[in-house]
Amino acid sequence: MEFETIIGLEVHAQLLTDTKIFCNCSTKFGGSPNSHTCPLCLGMPGVLPVLNKKVVEYAMKMSLATNSNINKSCSFARKNYFYPDLPKGYQISQYAYPLSEHGYILLDVEGEQKKIGITRIHMEEDAGKLVHDEHNPSSYVDLNRAGVPLIEIVSEPDMRSPAEAADYLKRLHEILVYLEICDGNMEEGSFRCDANVSIRPLGQKEFGTRTELKNMNSFRNVQRALEYEVKRQQYLVENGGTVVQETRLWDDAQGVTNSMRSKEEAHDYRYFPDPDLVPVIVDDAWIEKIRKELPELPLARRQRFVSDYQIPAYDASVLTADKALADYFEEVVKLCSKPKAASNWVMGDVLRFLNEEKRDIRNCPITAQALAEMISLIEDGTISGKMAKDIIDEMYKTGKSPRVIIAEKGMVQITDESALAKTIQTIMDANPNQLKDYRSGKEKLFGFFVGQVMKATQGKANPQKVNELLKKMLVG
Amino acid sequence: MKISSSEVEYVAHLARLEISEQEKEKFTFQLNDILLYIGKLNELNTQGVEPMSHAIAVTNAFREDRVADSIGTEKSLANAPDARGEFFRVPKVID
Numbered sequence: 001m002e003f004e005t006i007i008g009l010e011v012h013a014q015l016l017t018d019t020k021i022f023c024n025c026s027t028k029f030g031g032s033p034n035s036h037t038c039p040l041c042l043g044m045p046g047v048l049p050v051l052n053k054k055v056v057e058y059a060m061k062m063s064l065a066t067n068s069n070i071n072k073s074c075s076f077a078r079k080n081y082f083y084p085d086l087p088k089g090y091q092i093s094q095y096a097y098p099l100s101e102h103g104y105i106l107l108d109v110e111g112e113q114k115k116i117g118i119t120r121i122h123m124e125e126d127a128g129k130l131v132h133d134e135h136n137p138s139s140y141v142d143l144n145r146a147g148v149p150l151i152e153i154v155s156e157p158d159m160r161s162p163a164e165a166a167d168y169l170k171r172l173h174e175i176l177v178y179l180e181i182c183d184g185n186m187e188e189g190s191f192r193c194d195a196n197v198s199i200r201p202l203g204q205k206e207f208g209t210r211t212e213l214k215n216m217n218s219f220r221n222v223q224r225a226l227e228y229e230v231k232r233q234q235y236l237v238e239n240g241g242t243v244v245q246e247t248r249l250w251d252d253a254q255g256v257t258n259s260m261r262s263k264e265e266a267h268d269y270r271y272f273p274d275p276d277l278v279p280v281i282v283d284d285a286w287i288e289k290i291r292k293e294l295p296e297l298p299l300a301r302r303q304r305f306v307s308d309y310q311i312p313a314y315d316a317s318v319l320t321a322d323k324a325l326a327d328y329f330e331e332v333v334k335l336c337s338k339p340k341a342a343s344n345w346v347m348g349d350v351l352r353f354l355n356e357e358k359r360d361i362r363n364c365p366i367t368a369q370a371l372a373e374m375i376s377l378i379e380d381g382t383i384s385g386k387m388a389k390d391i392i393d394e395m396y397k398t399g400k401s402p403r404v405i406i407a408e409k410g411m412v413q414i415t416d417e418s419a420l421a422k423t424i425q426t427i428m429d430a431n432p433n434q435l436k437d438y439r440s441g442k443e444k445l446f447g448f449f450v451g452q453v454m455k456a457t458q459g460k461a462n463p464q465k466v467n468e469l470l471k472k473m474l475v476g
Numbered sequence: 477m478k479i480s481s482s483e484v485e486y487v488a489h490l491a492r493l494e495i496s497e498q499e500k501e502k503f504t505f506q507l508n509d510i511l512l513y514i515g516k517l518n519e520l521n522t523q524g525v526e527p528m529s530h531a532i533a534v535t536n537a538f539r540e541d542r543v544a545d546s547i548g549t550e551k552s553l554a555n556a557p558d559a560r561g562e563f564f565r566v567p568k569v570i571d
Binding site for chain 1: 490491492529530531534535536537538539540541542543544546547548549552553555560562563564565566567568569
């Protein structure tokens with residue numbers, strides 16, 4: 001039987017505000033346990049939450065960037081459940097009246113643009129963190145994270161494969177980082193994803209029973225977990241079993257999903273309006289003010305790179321996937337006016353260096369100025385492309401500018417024809433047999449002579465000039 | 477009856493309360509009385525009346541995003557029934 005996969009994603013993104021959503025405690029990551037707490041985020045009796053205005057504005061930015069409709073009025077609700085990371089016994093979230101609804105983002109699926117619907121975006125508070133004791137029946141609670149602002153972005157069940165889901169996630173991540181409202185760090189948990197997945201026989205209208213997947217802390221794991229889960233459900237259905245609606249945890253080490261048994265019973269969160277918080281009214285003037293603050297978004301930037309710089313769409317998507325990388329590339333182009341060369345060097349050598357050391361472009365020892373200078377030196381013939389390969393290695397290792405490296409190593413390219421002709425003559429004299437063979441038709445030996453010239457000049461000879469001269473001189 | 481004893485049991489479980497059979501019966505009657513009393517409101521015609529969640533018509537009460545001092549770990553843990561080092565300590569919970 002052929003199956004169709006149906007995936008919807010729920011993303012939680014921590015907002016980059018300085019303070020928590022309802023109190024003035026710092027949101028900084030890594031403070032000593034329980035140091036960023038106050039009576040409000042500890043859930044003491046008698047306290048009153050007051051909404052951080054920046055949280056609303058950041059959530060509005062994401063709403064606009066995902067083509068969502070911002071509701072004129074929204075409000076907060078209490079989601080009741082008991083877990084020790086939640087000091088009040090309820091999480092303040094939005095339920096019946098979220099900030100925005102009915103958005104979408106565009107994905108490239110096999111060369112076509114596909115719309116993935118966004119059901120809603122709402123604001124809520126994060127919970128604290130639990131550390132479990134391995135030897136004793138105790139857990140330790142750190143409430144620094146309790147009350148850190150989150151937005152939850154809920155997608156429509158519009159994705160049809162794990163790869164599509166991973167792509168959607170990357171695009172969403174990209175937008176959040178471009179907007180500078182979330183640092184996007186998946187390992188530290190500032191960008192988290194849960195997935196709902198089901199399968200149905202191809203052609204069937206009704207959705208199958210879905211499972212919810214949790215605990216996937218990288219793009220790769222989201223895709224792996226979904227791939228595993230789809231296979232598991234197919235196997236079940238094909239062998240006469242049924243899929244049970246449940247939450248399953250991804251086990252990275254084993255590469256499987258496991259049922260979260262303790263949560264089998266249906267959730268009953270008994271949502272009700274939070275009487276401590278007043279409704280948020282967003283008027284058109286406010287929306288327009290926020291819209292004006294939006295930066296150029298990844299999709300627009302990608303299209304501009306292709307049209308303005310004439311680089312391939314693939315290159316544009318690699319370069320714009322990281323805002324800092326795109327900024328770096330544009331700086332290089334501005335300084336050397338050679339977009340294609342800039343793209344090749346950034347996508348090739350610079351990214352290779354960074355990937356090898358898992359370094360961020362912001363900490364790249366090769367500054368945009370230095371790279372632009374090197375590209376200009378190739379363009380004006382001071383150095384060859386081959387020399388540039390060695391120079392860029394040195395630039396990465398030492399952080400020195402190309403001119404300094406060239407001066408230190410005496411690496412200026414030899415373009416002087418008479419000097420090169422002299423070298424070639426010496427080589428011809430020293431290799432009479434090869435010369436004879438070449439002249440009698442063994443043209444492959446041309447490469448041998450090029451190699452000899454490069455060796456004799458320690459790679460400094462201008463390759464085009466060497467080719468030209470050799471073609472003339474070898475014929476005799 | 478506005479509420480059954482099994483509903484009382486369910487609500488008690490959601491609230492993580494252990495109640496005896498006697499209490500269950502008692503609470504069922506008490507909650508029933510409360511619900512009957514509140515039910516009087518249903519006699520009003522509310523057609524065309526917007527739902528409200530607040531008694532006063534205040535909106536957009538905001539705070540600026542400026543950090544103020546937290547109270548510190550020591551004070552935070554001062555009321556805790558159990559603590560260890562800089563953490564609150566609770567019975568182990570893994571889901």
